[in-house]
Amino acid sequence: MPQNLFKIHEKEYVLPGTRACQGCGLSIAYRFALKALREDTIVTLPACCLCVLHGLYPLTPVLVPSVNNTFASTAASASGIAAGLAALNRTETTVVAFAGDGGTFDMGLQALSGAAERGTDFIYVAYDNEGYMNTGTQRSSATPLGALTTTTPVLTKQQHKKDFLKIMEAHQIPYIATTTPAYPIDLYDKFVRAKRIKGTRFIHIHTPCPPGWQYPTKDTIRIGRLAVDTGLCVLFEVENGKFRFTGRSRTLAEKGNKLPVVHYVERQGRFKKMSIEQLRQLQDWVDDRWEEYKKKAAESK
Amino acid sequence: MTDARIITGNQAAALAARLCDVQVIAAYPITPQSQLAEMLSLYVESGQLRAEYVRVEGEHSAMTVCIGASTVGARVFTATSSNGLLYMHEQLHWAAGSRLPIVMCCVNRGVGAPWSIFNDQQDSLSQRDTGWIQIYCRDNQEILDTIIQAYRIAETVYAPVMVCYDGFVLSHTMMPVISPPPAAVRKFLPAYKPHTILDANNPMTINSVLLPNRRPDSEGVVCDGYMEMRYKLQNALDRSPETIREVNRQYAEAFGRDHGGMLWTHRTEDADVILTSMGSLAAEATVAADALREEGIKAGVVGIRVFRPFPEKQEVVEAYRNAKAIILFEKSISYGYEGGLCSDLKAAFYGSDIRAVIHDYVAGLGGRDVKSRELVEAVKSSLARIAAGERELKTTWLNCHTE
Numbered sequence: 001m002p003q004n005l006f007k008i009h010e011k012e013y014v015l016p017g018t019r020a021c022q023g024c025g026l027s028i029a030y031r032f033a034l035k036a037l038r039e040d041t042i043v044t045l046p047a048c049c050l051c052v053l054h055g056l057y058p059l060t061p062v063l064v065p066s067v068n069n070t071f072a073s074t075a076a077s078a079s080g081i082a083a084g085l086a087a088l089n090r091t092e093t094t095v096v097a098f099a100g101d102g103g104t105f106d107m108g109l110q111a112l113s114g115a116a117e118r119g120t121d122f123i124y125v126a127y128d129n130e131g132y133m134n135t136g137t138q139r140s141s142a143t144p145l146g147a148l149t150t151t152t153p154v155l156t157k158q159q160h161k162k163d164f165l166k167i168m169e170a171h172q173i174p175y176i177a178t179t180t181p182a183y184p185i186d187l188y189d190k191f192v193r194a195k196r197i198k199g200t201r202f203i204h205i206h207t208p209c210p211p212g213w214q215y216p217t218k219d220t221i222r223i224g225r226l227a228v229d230t231g232l233c234v235l236f237e238v239e240n241g242k243f244r245f246t247g248r249s250r251t252l253a254e255k256g257n258k259l260p261v262v263h264y265v266e267r268q269g270r271f272k273k274m275s276i277e278q279l280r281q282l283q284d285w286v287d288d289r290w291e292e293y294k295k296k297a298a299e300s301k
Numbered sequence: 302m303t304d305a306r307i308i309t310g311n312q313a314a315a316l317a318a319r320l321c322d323v324q325v326i327a328a329y330p331i332t333p334q335s336q337l338a339e340m341l342s343l344y345v346e347s348g349q350l351r352a353e354y355v356r357v358e359g360e361h362s363a364m365t366v367c368i369g370a371s372t373v374g375a376r377v378f379t380a381t382s383s384n385g386l387l388y389m390h391e392q393l394h395w396a397a398g399s400r401l402p403i404v405m406c407c408v409n410r411g412v413g414a415p416w417s418i419f420n421d422q423q424d425s426l427s428q429r430d431t432g433w434i435q436i437y438c439r440d441n442q443e444i445l446d447t448i449i450q451a452y453r454i455a456e457t458v459y460a461p462v463m464v465c466y467d468g469f470v471l472s473h474t475m476m477p478v479i480s481p482p483p484a485a486v487r488k489f490l491p492a493y494k495p496h497t498i499l500d501a502n503n504p505m506t507i508n509s510v511l512l513p514n515r516r517p518d519s520e521g522v523v524c525d526g527y528m529e530m531r532y533k534l535q536n537a538l539d540r541s542p543e544t545i546r547e548v549n550r551q552y553a554e555a556f557g558r559d560h561g562g563m564l565w566t567h568r569t570e571d572a573d574v575i576l577t578s579m580g581s582l583a584a585e586a587t588v589a590a591d592a593l594r595e596e597g598i599k600a601g602v603v604g605i606r607v608f609r610p611f612p613e614k615q616e617v618v619e620a621y622r623n624a625k626a627i628i629l630f631e632k633s634i635s636y637g638y639e640g641g642l643c644s645d646l647k648a649a650f651y652g653s654d655i656r657a658v659i660h661d662y663v664a665g666l667g668g669r670d671v672k673s674r675e676l677v678e679a680v681k682s683s684l685a686r687i688a689a690g691e692r693e694l695k696t697t698w699l700n701c702h703t704e
């Protein structure tokens with residue numbers, strides 16, 4: 001059972017009036033993440049959907065101090081904030097970097113790798129909506145195989161999604177977690193846990209995006225849950241190298257009742273040009289990773 | 302008792318950063334800056350300086366770390382050169398736009414391609430429009446003194462300051478430098494007061510997106526649009542010469558060394574020909590001017606110490622008042638036109654009664670040595686052409702095979 005099911009912090013840090021799209025998965029994720037992190041937090045973010053959510057100067061619906069910086073610099077910005085706070089003996093403040101998949105898997109990779117290697121004391125959150133959604137749904141290295149984007153408008157994306165979690169695992173940081181706004185208590189639990197750990201912590205949020213993925217805005221939670229049920233999004237934690245499935249993914253791993261990816265794919269317009277061959281390749285890719293994770297879970301016992 | 306030591310420009314810069322009690326340092330090594338990054342590491346690891354040293358993975362992150370740390374209220378320092386500075390370019394704009402009093406040394410070096418590790422000033426000159434104050438140093442003492450002044454200036458006007466000094470010519474050359482007593486520096490340079498405090502009790506989003514026009518906040522107070530913020534940065538730099546001169550004056554009073562505020566002069570009172578440059582080449586020009594005087598040519602030097610903000614029109618016109626010829630030596634070029642300093646100087650003379658012929662030389666690119674006797678020959682050649690009736694002299698590449 002989720003640890004914080006009956007203990008969710010009541011205070012809202014994201015007030016009504018955000019500039020996020022209707023049905024935005026990030027809005028839900030951010031709301032629960034900030035509830036878990038609470039007051040003494042400084043957020044840093046690049047140009048991204050979250051920057052849009054934060055609203056237009058001089059108004060903001062967000063009640064946590066936040067610092068914008070440029071696209072490639074999120075983790076370095078967090079490093080600077082953490083170093084500044086350390087120099088001023090304000091080490092009780094949690095520094096949290098939030099960036100999308102473009103700002104993490106692509107442009108922000110160098111700064112993130114540097115910060116993680118240095119063991120910078122911060123939480124890095126990659127909210128992954130699988131493309132450059134803020135600029136109009138262009139392809140990123142996190143876009144899955146077979147998805148239409150505005151820069152893969154005819155042929156669909158020809159490559160698999162970058163396995164970014166392996167890159168983060170290679171940095172040997174104390175805490176890595178994956179989560180989804182479709183299971184907000186799972187997300188909340190992981191932020192609470194991450195906040196208590198020192199060093200570089202990485203949280204990947206699979207973030208459904210109605211306009212980018214082309215599904216009805218009411219279906220964000222359904223799509224997010226289908227991603228978990230089909231194994232496209234696997235909920236897990238890696239703490240000090242020990243891997244464990246969490247929540248719904250643990251149940252799936254125990255019962256072996258993972259759904260075929262077609263159940264996830266068929267509900268999204270972005271996959272409408274996906275070929276049967278691509279669907280097979282995507283299923284193989286998911287199955288291979290699933291087996292890898294199961295092996296890791298067994299080894300970590 | 303004075304604390305005089307024989308040190309390089311890089312060592313002088315490191316010493317200055319230590320005297321300023323910088324709290325966060327972020328640096329990435331690049332020739333010829335490396336020794337400075339190393340010295341600071343030594344200071345921090347051996348406990349001589351209490352600071353957080355972030356050994357970043359690149360210059361873009363070096364400036365980003367400075368921005369983050371300065372935002373939360375720490376005094377920060379970094380240094381770079383050449384392509385490292387260019388790699389920071391995006392963040393230079395971000396630092397100035399955020400109105401953060403970051404001080405950075407640019408150890409001037411030529412820019413690739415092709416590669417050169419040696420000195421010119423193309424790197425910092427090409428960052429002219431980023432909103433940074435740029436100060437050019439003549440010698441190692443001026444490097445140390447200017448860094449201390451730079452924090453006072455930056456923290457007064459809330460704009461970042463780039464302290465530029467020539468790679469190898471100064472960075473790796475040993476000179477006597479007087480180190481002021483730490484207590485006196487602390488008195489001269491009070492603790493940094495950030496313009497914004499990030500606090501859970503007063504949450505705000507810094508540098509969020511804004512619209513072209515001014516917009517009211519939730520209490521109806523109309524707040525700046527993008528243009529108003531840009532205007533305020535321009536206004537801060539426009540007004541900063543007053544601060545720069547005042548800080549220089551107070552520094553001279555406290556420590557006995559006056560490096561000139563915005564510009565300095567050497568034997569210009571009766572000079573017919575005035576040589577002008579920035580950095581160590583301007584110091585070399587003083588040797589050339591003295592040599593020219595020995596040959597009966599009334600020569601002087603105006604050294605441009607602060608390139609941005611550019612010295613105010615009145616001060617510039619006054620400095621060149623009696624000149625009949627002005628000879629510039631620049632270690633950079635604005636491709637497709639002329640040296641950037643030459644253009645700015647001509648613009649400053651617009652509408653004044655200065656009618657001197659101006660001859661611009663591009664010199665010493667990629668570390669090509671410039672000797673004072675070459676400056677002397679260049680000045681004499683310019684004067685001969687002017688005497689022969691030439692009024693428009695095209696930019697000349699000094700000591701460069703141009704056939």
